[in-house]
Amino acid sequence: GLNLTDIQGDILIGMKKNKELFFFFNIVNSTLFRTQLGSGILPLITPTSQLLAVDTQPTTAVNIAFSQRGLDTLGITDDLGDTSFSNGQLDNVASILGDETSNWESAFAGTSIHGVFLLASDTLDNVNATLLQVQNILEGSITEVYSLQGEARPGDQQGHEHFGFMDGISNPAVTGFALSPLPGQQVLDPGLFLLGETGDTVTRPAWAKDGSFLAFRQLQQRVPEFNKFLVDNALSNPNLTADQNAELLGARMMGRWKSGAPVDLAPTVDDPVLAADPQRNNNFNYSHPGFDITTDQTHCPFSAHLRKTNPRAGLTPENTANHIIRAGIPYGPEVTDAESASNTSSTDPSLERGLAFVAYQSDISNGFAFLQQIWANNAKFPGGKASEPGVDPIIGTDGSGIADVARTPSGLDPDDPTRIITIEQDFVVSRGGEYFFSPSLSAIQNTFAL
Ligand code: N7H
Secondary structure: OOOOOOOEHHHHOOOOOOEEEEEEEEEOOHHHHHHHHHHHHHHHEOEHHHHOOHHHOOOOEEEEEEOHHHHHHHOOOOOOOOHHHHHOHHHHHHHHHOOOHHHOOHHHHOOOOOEEEEEEEOOHHHHHHHHHHHHHHHOOOEEEEEEEEEEOOOHHHOOEOOOOOEOOOOOOEEOOOOOOOOOOOOEEOHHHOOOOOOOOOOOOOHHHOOOEEEEEEEEEEOHHHHHHHHHHOOOOOOOOOHHHHHHHHHHHHHOEOOOOOEOOOOOOOOOHHHHOOOOOOOOOOOOOOOOOOOOOOOOOOOOOHHHHHOOHHHOOOOOOOOOOEEOOEEEOOOOOHHHHHHOOOOOOHHHOOEEEEEEEEOOOOOOHHHHHHHHHOOOOOOOOOOOOOOOOOOOOOOOOOOOOOOEOOOOOOOOOOOOOOOEOOOOEEEEEEEEEEEOOHHHHHHHHOO
């Protein structure tokens, strides 16, 4: 098994709280920071083992991760063996991720982010109290560069992201951790997510074992524009109402209904009972007896977000190299009446909403960056299909580094899979991010702390 008391809690299981603050910091006094890290901060860091049972969970879970610039500042010179990490996310931006850099939050486009604290709890008061405690312990050795407050959506939208879709259903099972994988859940080597574990083939410094790379992205969601697009381009199933035909288009773009039911199993009508059943809601692989997986889009479009980012049986043998563990949380307020009425997202920064996206992997260019560039942004992926899939209609861009270039996914209309429904604007806008390394607790103690 894995050493769950040594692995930071967010990596394998996620902190799963309704509030999560991402506090990005600059280290202004390296020696003081390192001294206070071991004596004061380490006891606050939440390992995986503490999150496994309700009675051991802290009021506020705390994790910490460092950028390459942070390691440099601390004088940690070992090469972690990941060039995306060492170059930083900004270096990836245009060539690999296809973001329009002018949309980046200035903190991410700058050079002062050395690390991030992840603080998760049930209330903002708890989060803020723990932040104050952390800052007091660190005695001015860090300064805030930027922070993003993640918050679960209210009421029955809890667990759903801002477009309205249930999130956090499909994550891989990790050998040595998930002892009873759910039906349909792919079982993968721990080395895909944790450095130095079985399946990680890269040479790493010994102290990096059981750490993971955290790809952070602030992904703005233009919710009123997305909703308008669905209404304007609603499908035309005669058995459905206009609203249901709009919902159907959204479900096909995503690969799941808002309830979480996979369209591969529920192609024309939502099935909330299926959605709520963990024994069934992930148990599909896009192949169906009597249907050819290279032509069939009656179940799920080739371009659906879910299928682009995890093609399952669409690749033979099934892919075991390009996977992430997702641990994001929504940020920002609900859509206002004025925004709904105008079908337009407000430009007021306090009304920005989206996903504080977190992905863990042991190799960023095989993980998050691969999924975004080689799969989501690549119109030809998955290959060998009867019609070109097109880019991911949720997160895909044409890779040019220019926002709002028209996208032309096929397969969204089940009655005419060759019909192209053109998407003129991006519904997800990258506001940037950074790559971090989330070390084991023993590495924090023996390598980071003085
Ligand atoms: Fe995606 N969404 O909430 O609309 N994603 N995602 N994602 N995503 C998934 O099955 C979403 C993003 C993956 O194993 C679901 O748990 C949004 C990026 C992967 O079958 C929903 C954004 C990347 C999966 C969303 C966003 C990925 C997945 C279904 C941006 C990687 C699992 C819920 C704002 C580059 C696939 C679930 C599988 C599922 C949404 C971003 C990857 C609802 C809004 C950037 C691997």
